[in-house]
Amino acid sequence: MESNYRSVPRLRTLTAALATTLLALTGCIGGDGEPATPATAVPVVGGEQNGVNITRQPAITRYSFANGCYLLESSGQFVAAAPGAGGYTTTADAGSATPFYLRPTALGSYLLMSGYQRSSGETGHFELLGISDPAGEFLDAGGSFIGEVSYLVAGLGDTTNLLLDPLAPLGSAVRAIGESIEFSGDQLANITVRPALAMVDSPSDLAVWQLNQLGEARFTLASDVTGLLLGVNEDGLGLVSPPLADAGNEFRLTAASGCDSYPEAELNAEDLSGEGPAIYLKDVDRFRNVKGIDQDDVFGFVDTHSHISAYEFIGGRVNYGAPFHRFGVTHALENCEANHGPWGATGFVELATTGIGLHDTQGWPSFNDWPRYNSLQHHQSYYRWLERAHLAGMKIIVNHLVHNEVLCRINPQKQNDCDPMAAILLQIQRMYEMQDYIDAQHGGPGAGWFRIVTSPGEARQVIDDGKLAVVLGIEMSKIFRCGEFLGVAECTREDITERLDQLYQLGVRNIFPVHKFDNAFGGHLPDLSTGIGIGPVLYAGNLLETGHPVEFEECPEEVEYNGGEPDQNADLQPFGLVDQLLYQMDYLGERFPESPEEMAALDPRRGTDQLCNRRGLSDLGDFLIRELIRRKMMIETDHISRKAAARILALTEPLDYPVINSHGGWGGTEALRDRIAAQGGITASFGGTRDNWVDKLTRDGNRPRAEQYKVGPFGGAGFASDVNGIAQLAANPGTATDEAGLYPFTSIDGRIRFGKQRTGDREFGLYDGRGVAHYGLYPDQIADMIRHSERSPAQVDDAINQLFTSAEAYLRMWERIENAPL
Template sequence: MSSRQPLFLVAFLCVLGASAPAGAQAVYGYADLHSHLMAEHSFGGGWFAGKLEGPMDVAVQRCDGNFPFKSHAATRFPVVSELLGDDTGWHEGKKRGYDRRQCQYFLGIKIPGTCPQTHFEQWPMWNAIAHQQMWQGWLQQAYQNGLRVMVVSVAESNFLCSNTAPSTRRYDCDEMASIKRQISAAQGFVSRNSGWVGIATTPAQARSLIQQGKLALVLAVEVTQLFPSGDYLAQLDELRSMGVRSVQVVHHADNRFGGAAPIKELIGAANKIETITFSEQTRINDIVCRNGSGSSGTCNGDTYLNERGLTAEGDALVRAMMDRGMLVDVAHLSRKGFVNVYQIAQQRGNYPLLYSHAHMWNTIDSSVDRHEKYIKQDEIQMITNTGGMVGLRTGPEPTVQYGSAVSNSCQGSARSFAQSLMYAVDNGLKVGFGADLNGFTSQLKPRYNFFGCYSDFNQINNAGGPNDLHKKGLAHVGLLPTLMSDLQAVGTPSYYLDHLNRSAENFLQMWERSASMATVQTGNWTGWLNRDGPSGSGDWEGLSDFVLAGQTCSSPVGIECQNTSGVNWTQTGEVYTCAPTVGGICNNANQSDGYCQDYRVRFLCPMSGTFSYSASNTNSAQQNTPTHNVLLNAGQTIQLGTCSVSGASGSGDTYLRLYGPGGTQVAVNDDSCGLLTYMSFTATQSGTYQIRAGCYSSNSCSGTVAYTIQ
């Protein structure tokens, strides 16, 4: 660092202190706005070698190179695996993680090929697409040296998953099931590592975690088949209840919500596989691009663009995300879709837009096949107009020379990244990293390269020799701090590095502004509930027990769990299950000391919902009745029925009764819509109300009861 930088930082921190929320300490450090912490559970769970958790010699140990049988990084096609990447297929000679082998001997003679070799000599590397880059030790290394916020993208691709080798898959390829599995895995990871990492569901919680000396994780979703059917608003609320705070509207292909940014390599892969299999596998290659005059042509991100923007459902989904104060990530949207979202943001008082991982169109060399995910000047202006933010991709693409501060003499390395960083900041963007680690993509290249970067090669040798970043490029998350140092080493002015070092604070301020613009209450919280203590087998705060006792609704969309001292479960260090469909569960046998703390829970009950039933001989809903609990606050009105409410239906002569917290009937209806039922009731007291569904007299009937609460 220059001798002037400490004084600059003092002034800079004073400025940050003025802009942080009252009583909050400004955060100094950087943010990665897009990486894949749970990737080992994606693509069927059989693509990546290595694990997030565990000792180094086990979690990222030397892989088998798919010999003698396929175990990872293999497609279902014989040759494609070998051509896909340097670390896919039969990657003999490139399988060295941590080598745990011990030399084997025969009659005292060492057997060739059995002894350990240099650890991590060939993986992870900058171009790895199939080996773990997010091991917890590396993540902790990044956190200890400046990483303060990471947006964890739980991602899936049915197309990629379904074309991996079936023998390696642990899971099916359903995208929505995959992200829920990954969210659960992330929660488990945090529970086991709560001393240094936590999941933040509010910006205040993120600040609290950081002030405690912990890395704040924020959950985001990135899938192509997003909410493929059914009520997408209910599904959005379900994700929110699981802790998700950002959702990309599209990913690799057009979907029900809008058009995607076409990516040439993916389109080519889809074409090849559909030719090989003689079947339609994906919509990735179905995107239609047109020019300004309406003629179709090859998608190029410039003159021929995806004709599709947001659909009507996409418009409603984006507005719903804004209603809920969520982070709106416009990554992977078509240019037309991007404009559509920006127009909505303008209508909402310039709601901030996040572009979690992107390249700058004007700095990436024209020799690269640029596409719609490379953002242009007008799109930069859209983001700055809304007070949004960009995560700069740490990719190996060659860039043009920008200014004279950093020589662009080693293409695809930190020198190239510096060009984009300086350009973005000079154009008014707030930037963080958009690393996309474990994202099936390559990273920044090494500078220690005799042939491609001769001057850097000599310079590094003269300065004492190479570090891992110099030799391997951005091979794993633990090298992000080294990248920060390397950007300084190549001459990046401190002004631009300070923009990165305030990216965590900028992200939190953007999130705070998003949250402050929320307009919709997503549910009603119960009070804190505690029915059990940790004696016996553990502490069991089960949903079903509270529903049976009439203390909560039947289908909560959210839950909070904490010990009786008010400490969130993620910070207790205990193995704990906290899920709205289950409740809070702590098993003494799973704890290191054999004993759970005493916990309490509260549930978030939805503002709308449905439940189906089939019944007979209910004596007009007075016996043998299916029941469903809802939570109402005094003054709220519930509308419910087998008709007249969105999602309601019925067959036969349905009958509904509503009972209040004291077990007294407060409303009843038989034939509001012919033989079907509808009623409205305004609560005079807060508490759990019970809907009892039945049929007139002793008749049989069935239906779907729908309700809304306002």
């Protein structure tokens, strides 16, 4: 899939660089090297988007026009669509003017859409004000600008000559450089490539405009690709260089009506209260009379384990789709053939993990085959789907940046660097870009509902503002590039502190010391899922990464400690070769189907799944845990060997420092999970269905813990979606009768009414065989659990209470970490 932001040369960049040089020569640059224009404040304005009220300040800024309908006027002339006259012209009659829908592509940049039409099953036809690409050479398949440097440089020389007359000799010099790169003038074959205005029929970089503020209500519109300004002149509408701008390049945007809406996934959520979702427990009837509850505690749930940014992992072409795209859903979720080949034939991970073979690759607008609960190579957390879950009460989501270097290197389909640090840094960049994009849709910096947080105090403030607190974590096998080969660490203590500090500065607050492979910090928890799937692949990957197979032992009942310190040599006595081979055979054998009954006597497998990794926490692992404690970071104990997890608990318990088991059985044994809860940590399980989910929530919420670790009478039990993490979401049972009885439903606080979620032409429900097909169906899943669980009403009620106190429980856990003594 095409990345949201490409690192490719753009004419805009070249123009900006040259313009800086030219303006410096003429004294138009301030002493600090910045353009000598006054700084613009960025307050935000008010409005409503897709039925959800947005509270903003009244000042008008360049961000204020997001997803609104406006007329463009300059010097008494209005812009009007004119398909037969180059796309657009001007008129003095406001009644003949064309209203434009301003769709943000980023903060301060917009698509100017004069029309959008489509029939069912069609992607749709856009009418966008942009510049022409007559040679078909400026764009790639995703609409990103990739014009060849030769004719771009030469064309820049033309622009300089044409528009900066005093500096024409310099323009000629630039043209000469361009021509020296095998370019011969303004013509490419018989087609003129000089930029000209046009009506563009699909979103692309050629249709993106930077809206820049001149005064209280005066703006310029600069082409994102060329840097040239839109303006009215005696011939109608045209482009001009910024140094030659005049009053004809100053626009006023007047609110209008009659615009077609830009295509987008729907929320299908109606605010019944006029106040948005509840924030505190006191705002919800079911909690008002519960003894022991602090009524100012946060009402809502936490997803302790997600992978929003996983579309960039393992090389960036394993998963198809993205949580956002500057051109919207039509590009974010378009057609997975780009990654998975015709009919999904190269979607190897999905075939290996779920057995799903060929499939219809079409996404928007029909979504014939995907997303679905068990379609593991298709993105399931598009930002509007996340927003729908937020409206249902999700207050915190933990996004684990995820990667596996070995799987990336053996993957033939990739576009990203396989280096562990590079992969994680790219995903961090994407998360901040996503935050900015959502801000842009809602009116400016800080205006969006999606906020990355770095402390529990900041998280509480974000939640108080009615927004979703997003925590960045890391779940990868070779974190900090600290692998091991044949027992020799591939990093030093200095490497660890340097890279940990870098990630901390970028906002990471949650760390898995170990993931799917052994590394320099300790042993991993083997994948004990049965059946043909990812287990054998990971087993082989560990062998490639470390130079040795997993070293198994029979699992002890519990790792014993003397005075809080483990005997690091316990159970590390070397096994005989035959015994170790039998353990390997047991493990690999359990990944495949059982032998037929008549052949059972000949099967050499012993059939045990009670196999543990002999490797505990290494000396470097001890060092890492102490460094995480020193920085007050959250420590995840999932995926690490039982021996190593017990050691982490021994290190943190004397400090009253809680740790986390964020996704169920990957935390090892129930005894270990009980110890985590007793120490004030969070234990969460995968989101399930009906009785299964009730049981998980009540079990995790009611684990033995001291009163100071509870939210009133509730322990608080979040859930783990593991969305986009090569993990299935919930496969929901149900019938047409169930569906008829579910929709519409209201949120737990009674403030939001939900209908069936629609994206494009597809209505997504729980009972069409796709289950929780995407993240936006978790509100439906909660409602289904309440209505259709066969557990007692008291058990269901307890499960819901545990879920909707989990955000507060998570915040209290994080606050205890911050207050822990060093």
